[in-house]
Amino acid sequence: MFSLINCFQGVISVAAVLLFLYASQDVAENLSPQGCRMSYMNPLYITQTQFNSTWTPLAERYSLVLYREDQWERELHGGMPVLFIPGNAGSSGQVRSIASSATRQYYSKPNVPAYETWSRNMKALDFFAADFNEDLSAFHGPTLQAQTEYCARAIAYILSLYPPNTTIIIMGHSMGGIVATSLLPSKDIAAIITMSTPHTLPPARFDQRVDEIYARNRELLLQDSTPILSLCGGAMDTMIPSESCILPLSIEGLDVPYRRTVFSSALEGAWTGVGHREMVWCHQVRWRVARAAMELSMATSKTEREVILDKWLRDGHTLPPAEETDVSGSFSPSGDSVSVVPPGQRLVLTQPRRSQTHLLPVSTHSSRFILFVSQGSVPPVSPQNPKSLRISVTRCFGSTTALRCNTIQPLVHKLVPNPIPGNVFPVPQQGTDESEGVVVFEADVIMENNSEAQWVAVNIERAEGDGWLVGGFISANKIISDVSMSKMLLGGTTVRLSDSAALQTSVSFPKLSSNALVVYRVVPLMADDSLCRDQPFLAPLLVHTSRPSETHYFPFTTKSPHRILLHTHSSAPYAYSNSGSNEGFELVIYSVINGCSMQLRGFDLHIDWTATLGRWPTRYFTTIVCWAVGIVSLIVFDAWSSGENNAIPCVPPVSRSLTEFGRRRLLKLLLASYLVSLLPLPDYLFIGMKGEWLYAPIAPLLLLIASGLVCVSWMVLVVLMWPIGKISYLFSARQQEEIVSARRSTLISICFIFALIFFLVPWQVAYLCCWLIHLQSCASDRFASPEPVTQVSTAIPLLSRLDESPSGSRGGSEQPSRNKHLINNSHHKAHLLLLMTWLLPLAASVLVVWVRTLVTAGLSTPFDGDHFFLNVAPFMILVDFSSWTSKPLLQKHSVENYISASWSLWVVSAIAFFIGPRKTYYVFDVARLAIGVLVCVRIGPQYWGGNPWRISVSRTQTP
Numbered sequence: 001m002f003s004l005i006n007c008f009q010g011v012i013s014v015a016a017v018l019l020f021l022y023a024s025q026d027v028a029e030n031l032s033p034q035g036c037r038m039s040y041m042n043p044l045y046i047t048q049t050q051f052n053s054t055w056t057p058l059a060e061r062y063s064l065v066l067y068r069e070d071q072w073e074r075e076l077h078g079g080m081p082v083l084f085i086p087g088n089a090g091s092s093g094q095v096r097s098i099a100s101s102a103t104r105q106y107y108s109k110p111n112v113p114a115y116e117t118w119s120r121n122m123k124a125l126d127f128f129a130a131d132f133n134e135d136l137s138a139f140h141g142p143t144l145q146a147q148t149e150y151c152a153r154a155i156a157y158i159l160s161l162y163p164p165n166t167t168i169i170i171m172g173h174s175m176g177g178i179v180a181t182s183l184l185p186s187k188d189i190a191a192i193i194t195m196s197t198p199h200t201l202p203p204a205r206f207d208q209r210v211d212e213i214y215a216r217n218r219e220l221l222l223q224d225s226t227p228i229l230s231l232c233g234g235a236m237d238t239m240i241p242s243e244s245c246i247l248p249l250s251i252e253g254l255d256v257p258y259r260r261t262v263f264s265s266a267l268e269g270a271w272t273g274v275g276h277r278e279m280v281w282c283h284q285v286r287w288r289v290a291r292a293a294m295e296l297s298m299a300t301s302k303t304e305r306e307v308i309l310d311k312w313l314r315d316g317h318t319l320p321p322a323e324e325t326d327v328s329g330s331f332s333p334s335g336d337s338v339s340v341v342p343p344g345q346r347l348v349l350t351q352p353r354r355s356q357t358h359l360l361p362v363s364t365h366s367s368r369f370i371l372f373v374s375q376g377s378v379p380p381v382s383p384q385n386p387k388s389l390r391i392s393v394t395r396c397f398g399s400t401t402a403l404r405c406n407t408i409q410p411l412v413h414k415l416v417p418n419p420i421p422g423n424v425f426p427v428p429q430q431g432t433d434e435s436e437g438v439v440v441f442e443a444d445v446i447m448e449n450n451s452e453a454q455w456v457a458v459n460i461e462r463a464e465g466d467g468w469l470v471g472g473f474i475s476a477n478k479i480i481s482d483v484s485m486s487k488m489l490l491g492g493t494t495v496r497l498s499d500s501a502a503l504q505t506s507v508s509f510p511k512l513s514s515n516a517l518v519v520y521r522v523v524p525l526m527a528d529d530s531l532c533r534d535q536p537f538l539a540p541l542l543v544h545t546s547r548p549s550e551t552h553y554f555p556f557t558t559k560s561p562h563r564i565l566l567h568t569h570s571s572a573p574y575a576y577s578n579s580g581s582n583e584g585f586e587l588v589i590y591s592v593i594n595g596c597s598m599q600l601r602g603f604d605l606h607i608d609w610t611a612t613l614g615r616w617p618t619r620y621f622t623t624i625v626c627w628a629v630g631i632v633s634l635i636v637f638d639a640w641s642s643g644e645n646n647a648i649p650c651v652p653p654v655s656r657s658l659t660e661f662g663r664r665r666l667l668k669l670l671l672a673s674y675l676v677s678l679l680p681l682p683d684y685l686f687i688g689m690k691g692e693w694l695y696a697p698i699a700p701l702l703l704l705i706a707s708g709l710v711c712v713s714w715m716v717l718v719v720l721m722w723p724i725g726k727i728s729y730l731f732s733a734r735q736q737e738e739i740v741s742a743r744r745s746t747l748i749s750i751c752f753i754f755a756l757i758f759f760l761v762p763w764q765v766a767y768l769c770c771w772l773i774h775l776q777s778c779a780s781d782r783f784a785s786p787e788p789v790t791q792v793s794t795a796i797p798l799l800s801r802l803d804e805s806p807s808g809s810r811g812g813s814e815q816p817s818r819n820k821h822l823i824n825n826s827h828h829k830a831h832l833l834l835l836m837t838w839l840l841p842l843a844a845s846v847l848v849v850w851v852r853t854l855v856t857a858g859l860s861t862p863f864d865g866d867h868f869f870l871n872v873a874p875f876m877i878l879v880d881f882s883s884w885t886s887k888p889l890l891q892k893h894s895v896e897n898y899i900s901a902s903w904s905l906w907v908v909s910a911i912a913f914f915i916g917p918r919k920t921y922y923v924f925d926v927a928r929l930a931i932g933v934l935v936c937v938r939i940g941p942q943y944w945g946g947n948p949w950r951i952s953v954s955r956t957q958t959p
Contacts, residue, residue, distance in 0.1 A: 013708025023614030032273030035426025036282035041100030079124030087174020092129035099127035102290035141209020142865035201244035236273030266315035266551035316414030346472035375467030384434030387466030492606035516572035521608035573688030626916030721779035762866030904930035
């Protein structure tokens with residue numbers, strides 16, 4: 001039944017799928033490990049019963065709750081309102097982690113505000129949360145629109161409880177961030193914070209209305225002035241590709257609004273990957289989100305809100321605002337308050353105990369100054385709970401007795417982690433404490449052309465014996481490696497460091513690809529650390545910044561608990577809003593070893609193939625489904641065309657069609673897919689890689705997998721049809737029956753189904769029923785005709801004209817021809833079943849949403865947007881007609897002398913291959929139109945004939 005070619009394709013595809021699943025699991029565990037502390041709370045939810053149908057008819061379907069930390073808060077509406085919007089299948093209970101943190105930061109103990117909050121007139125936060133009954137909003141545009149309408153009215157209700165001119169903060173998780181953005185423009189919204197929200201690419205691309213919402217939101221993101229900050233979990237988020245979480249790039253030359261994307265791996269004090277659902281309860285993230293919202297309660301302008309978001313949700317890329325201090329002018333410190341560091345030496349202080357100024361002379365060889373401070377602050381950057389050590393850095397001129405100093409603008413001013421050598425980083429279920437971290441300050445200090453002495457002054461403003469600081473001059477030159485991707489594919493490269501004891505080293509790889517589809521592995525080359533007398537101040541720390549918002553930190557040790565894997569979300573397939581140059585990346589290594597022999601000599605760089613393969617499934621899942629539809633369309637075209645072009649029409653069985661496809665078309669398509677991948681197509685077409693040669697082999701690989709899955713799907717259908725056909729055979733009638741005027745009953749049934757679709761059920765339900773009926777019809781054919789080449793028997797109704805006797809009254813010579821038609825019809829139906837099977841996933845998403853809505857909300861509100869019955873009408877007519885006709889099915893009509901209607905299947909294939917991966921909904925629409933053309937041209941004249949039909953049911957006994 002199945003050829004060796006089909007079995008081989010199926011085995012290859014199943015093996016590839018299993019390999020991808022294994023690689024995906026490896027990615028979740030090793031690519032960006034999660035170190036989140038659990039959050040705890042005492043939740044109390046108060047349902048807002050006054051927000052009822054008088055505000056919105058959707059109040060019968062959804063609800064609104066107010067969160068209160070039990071026994072900590074008394075007032076219901078005394079602070080600044082916040083609306084939390086859950087995402088796909090989310091609940092209002094997800095608000096509890098952030099809301100609880102805000103309460104416990106505002107109050108020092110139950111009902112007693114902390115000194116820091118009441119002394120600054122800071123408001124408490126009133127957290128409201130929408131409850132959408134865990135609707136599957138990611139799959140259905142009208143559901144997203146309904147949630148947007150509900151939240152818009154919820155904002156109006158919430159603000160009615162507060163004084164005039166009160167504004168509200170919006171927080172959205174996952175698809176809740178899409179709803180939040182859809183609420184714009186609005187003068188009532190102060191700021192929007194989204195968490196793990198796919199802003200640029202829908203996670204499920206099966207509904208055109210979802211794409212329309214995204215298109216409108218892209219315009220809002222570029223135009224509306226409301227500050228928006230997006231928090232992304234990175235590779236740990238396995239539900240959405242995090243490149244879709246990045247806010248769209250601004251347009252050059254325009255006064256763009258505040259848009260920030262912060263990855264949790266770069267979030268200062270967090271430095272960990274965060275899963276999709278964990279984003280709302282990960283302690284290192286939730287307390288910062290809560291604190292930012294608390295500070296926003298005091299902001300009175302858009303600029304102040306932007307500064308607050310940058311302060312509390314920093315990724316280290318955006319420089320903090322300089323403190324308003326004036327250090328200009330001249331001063332003459334006492335002799336014991338100034339210390340001059342000898343030229344060429346570093347400033348190293350451990351546990352300083354007094355205020356002092358340390359001067360480092362600037363020479364012609366100086367180019368950049370770097371300073372590391374532990375347990376202290378270089379205002380305004382510091383750990384969450386810094387010790388007494390406080391330091392400032394200035395640029396000074398003149399003698400040590402009469403210095404003129406000015407502030408110095410840093411190039412880098414951020415907090416970096418300080419992992420314990422040899423320990424897992426981040427620590428599972430614990431992560432990094434908010435007080436840990438080292439402040440890094442870097443600034444250019446090029447020698448100016450004058451005769452005065454020039455200094456970099458490190459001013460210790462306050463010290464009580466805590467922490468340490470190390471500073472010195474470094475070269476601004478980078479190590480540039482010219483290794484190419486070709487060499488990386490052949491085995492990788494080794495980078496040697498010229499100064500293994502340098503405080504900072506930059507290594508640039510301008511020719512390597514920086515894309516979400518490729519992962520590199522770094523293996524440090526360390527000197528023997530057995531002679532280390534003390535722990536280093538800062539063990540070698542690798543910093544990988546692939547884009548301004550995404551930074552990853554990796555400790556370099558001789559025995560690393562995890563593989564060091566470099567990955568990025570800066571460029572990825574189909575994410576056209578974020579695509580930029582993906583050529584080259586840079587690594588920075590910080591190291592303060594302090595008399596320890598543990599030194600980094602260099603590192604090896606390779607492609608990690610396991611992690612690389614693990615990045616592909618989530619980005620190309622819909623591509624495989626769409627390409628499978630394209631492959632089936634070509635198979636069906638070849639099979640149906642053979643019935644048109646031969647003198648004696650003969651439609652092959654599906655198994656033979658699959659074999660012929662594997663022999664004749666597959667190799668040509670594999671070559672064609674590779675060549676097309678080399679074309680500079682837009683990044684929303686085909687595989688979405690704009691013709692980059694490195695990723696061109698992905699296309700034939702995906703095509704091979706898709707073709708194998710088509711073979712596997714037919715094997716599954718054959719196995720599934722055996723029991724169905726057996727049952728149909730046992731319960732079929734044994735004697736011939738005649739039913740007059742069946743056409744009238746059929747039309748009445750179809751009209752009744754159309755009415756159900758128009759008023760009650762979505763058309764996807766009718767499509768599923770249509771597929772089930774056709775599956776049963778094809779199963780009956782297969783069981784009733786075990787030897788279709790020599791014998792024809794059927795267990796399904798056959799309609800024939802009154803003037804065509806089923807017994808063959810026109811002569812026995814026509815019986816073989818009639819049997820041949822029945823065999824061809826059976827093969828036609830089997831090919832149609834395979835096509836409908838692969839179209840089913842494209843319609844199933846909305847079907848799941850409907851079932852979910854029906855279970856949770858019942859019939860409280862109509863299921864809008866999916867009641868256009870013509871979407872399923874062509875399939876219903878074709879399935880119905882094929883179940884009873886005894887005449888040739890899909891016989892070529894005379895109007896097709898110049899072009900056959902079956903060529904519309906080529907259009908389906910082209911759309912599936914090129915446009916479908918990015919706009920999947922187009923595939924079903926075009927397939928529906930193609931089937932509609934075939935129905936109108938080839939079936940219409942027979943289906944709507946004027947003569948009545950009669951049904952003859954027969955059964956041939958099998959030995």
